[in-house]
Amino acid sequence: MKAIKKEVFNRLISSLIKRYEVIAPVKKELVSFEVIKEPKEIFLEKNSYFPVKEFFFRKNETLFEFKGNSVTVPVKKAKGKILLGLRRCDLNSILRQDMAFIDEEVDPYYKKERENSVLIGYHCKKAEDKYCFCGSLKLLDFFDLMLYDKGKRFIVEVGSKKGNEFINKHKQYFKNTNTSLTDKDKIIKNSDRLKKKDISHLYNHPDWKKDVKLCLSCAACNVLCPSCYCFDINDKVNIKDLSKGERFRTWAACQLRCFTKVAGEHVFRDKREERFKHRIYHQLQYFKEKHGVDLCTGCGRCIRGCPTRIDFVKTINEMK
Ligand code: SF4
Ligand code: SF4
Structure with missing residues (x-):
């Protein structure tokens, strides 16, 4: 098992920001996932009011542009993404969208966005409010890394090959620890609210x-x-030249x-x-x-x- 002190974690984030698009919950009037410029923007106390899906399944996306008979598909920038502070519900929602956009039929636009992304979770100790009910659904362990908040440090669970590669690539920031995670560490209290599972x-x-x-x-x-x-x-x-235009989805x-x-x-x-x-x-x-x-x-x-x-x-x- 690995551990990372919070101040060291912030140093890691500062270094990642130079190379990747780092996306984390940020608190303004409401909490939302945003591309951050410095680690102090990260807000982990409450889950984001808005979902994270827009970083993969874009609200507006040009599928192709056309001019006469020629069609051009926009080339996306290949900058990798690191997503931080994802709760168990959000991680599982990404898994559901992978099922719809990759497993069922490959959607190249979504797949491209997902390819270079690392998912770093943040474990909730209890339901955030009376509306959560993740504990009533059979959610899976789906993450590259999961952070367990232990006061001055995070215990880090590795959930995938990508997560392992991330740790190896940044091994100077992580320490080995004898602390192991118990079933109790993984519980999300007060989250089983939906009593009838078959409707x-x-x-x-x-x-x-x-x-x-x-x-x-x-x-x-x-x-x-x-x-x-x-x-x-x-x-x-294009109203001035009807042979030109774009096909987009929303x-x-x-x-x-x-x-x-x-x-x-x-x-x-x-x-x-x-x-x-x-x-x-x-x-x-x-x-x-x-x-x-x-x-x-x-x-x-x-x-x-x-x-x-x-x-x-x-x-x-x-x-x-
Ligand atoms: S349940 Fe109806 S009122 Fe509530 S958010 Fe959905 S559409 Fe709007
Ligand atoms: S509770 Fe379920 S249906 Fe409602 S927003 Fe969350 S995932 Fe969607």
Whole structure:
């Protein structure tokens, strides 16, 4: 097992910033993942309000530019990324997005962003607030390195070959330690909140209507979710020269009626209730049927950020 003193860790970060894009939680009005310029910006006390997905699955991405019959795919800069301070829920959400964008069908844009990235986790000792429920879902150990906060130092767990290579490359910063991690060290207290793990028989339960009445179809839940991965594709044509333009994609959201509109003006989830339940069922049933794990990682962001504080976990728990 390796350990690193916090002041040494900051020196390591300062050196990494010169060579990599270092992304960490930063506190402004709210906490968000940002590219940092110095280690003192790192904020580990609270998880980020916003998800980390935008560093791999971009909010706006040009897929190609066209001019007449010629098509050019933008070449991305190959600068490596180090992501720090990722919680267990966020790490598992990256794993879910890898399943959707790499394992199922390779998305070259996403894959390129993921290739040169190192994921460094930060272990939560307890649920951050009443909305977290990561302990109710079968989350996996998915990280390159995981930091366990032990006061003046971090104990470092290695989770992959990439993590091992990182330690070897920066071995002057790490020390061997006899301290080993116990099961107790890995517990996240108060995080098991979702009592019913199988919701397949509850689709027609009348209690959903209580939540649907409060839902504004604003899609904040989709945007804040670190796992949601739907997108829309559009063309933007240069108005002065119609032979030129670009095809781009943007995040999309299943809670919006326009998302479910297809050619011929058919809207296949026209009712708000259908859209509301679709998100919950994709998160807790449909994705699992295909990939063997829930899409949801229990981060609680969709509940914390919902303008009417709809808590679908509470609703499911109370269904008789
Ligand atoms: S954030 Fe809340 S109100 Fe907005 S669409 Fe999602 S569940 Fe509905
Ligand atoms: S559905 Fe909600 S709780 Fe689950 S991962 Fe998405 S934002 Fe987090």
